[in-house]
Amino acid sequence: MSSAGIPNILSFSRLSRIVSDIKVRADVTRTEATTGRREDITAAMNGDVGGAHILNKAIDDTKSFQSLLALAQNRSQRTQSALALLGIDAVRIGTETLGASGRNDLPALEALASDARGTISTIFSALNTTDGGRALFGGDVTDRPPLASPEQLLADIDLIMAGATDTTDAQAQLDFYFNDPTGGFATSIYQGGLNKAPAVAISPGIRVDVSATAADQPIKDLIRGLVAIATHESATFPDKSGIVEYGATAALSADTSITDLRAVIGVSQARIGAALSRHEAEETILTSLFNEMTGRDQFEAASELQLLESQLEASYLLTARLARLTIADFIR
Secondary structure: OOOOOOOOHHHHHHHHHHHHHHHHHHHHHHHHHHHOEOOOHHHHOOOOOHHHHHHHHHHHHHHHHHHHHHHHHHHHHHHHHHHHHHHHHHHHHHHHHHHHHHHOOHHHHHHHHHHHHHHHHHHHHHHOOEEOOEEOOOOOOOOOOOEOOHHHHHHHHHHHHHHOOOHHHHHHHHHHHHHOOOOHHHHHHEOOOOOOOOOEEEEOOEEEOOOOOOOOHHHHHHHHHHHHHHHHHHOOOOOOHHHHHHHHHHHHHHHHHHHHHHHHHHHHHHHHHHHHHHHHHHHHHHHHHHHHHHEOOHHHHHHHHHHHHHHHHHHHHHHHHHHHOOHHHHHO
């Protein structure tokens, strides 16, 4: 004679565990359907997860390089833009100064002196440019502007001009001021670091330099030339044509040197751009390999999720019926 057992707490508990398991599987499958990646990589790869971890580490490394290279690319571009700005008015002023001096056109030289003072202020502003709160032309000191005020420089050179005995003496004092480590430019005007900013890593063990400082020789030479033009009226010696021609020649020559400096930085810029493209391509390839190892077909996961949700719904209905079942219901 067969008999039917009455549902008891044990069967209800067993069903509750089944419902719980289905919920867990549904949550995992729902995530996999969204991300397209296995939640439990260890189980998916039968415990052999070493290759997946290596690939994931490689992906993180190439993303890190991309982030650093993008910052370096932006900084180098802003450096180039600032350097390009330096020579725009300097070349014009230098050229016009030589012409005015040759004609002995004193009013024109006076106007050019005023023009040179304004250009020096513009150059100082460009060289004090920051990117992300970091000074671009301060070398390895980036937390403050690399140059003091242009007014301080002009005041210093006005004093030099006023005390010089002739053009040769003025030139010698200007050379000392700008080029000697104990001169005024190094001790009073330039506030950046003695070393350049750290080179940029474009790949493991390979670095390129895309920096320039406000104390680089071509930049100092440009400022020296302009300031000689700007302050020549402060000179007390009679023939001032020599000092303005010295300043104009220095400014024009310095512009050529700055162009050469920009070309060197441009080569490094190109290497950064190529490295960035290479790392982006590497990320795409590595991500594809990682997805092949750990990926989950999203359509398959969606189908499984639909099945699990149906099972879950049926389990809830059965649980509800068991919860309401009484002996009277069972024998009826």
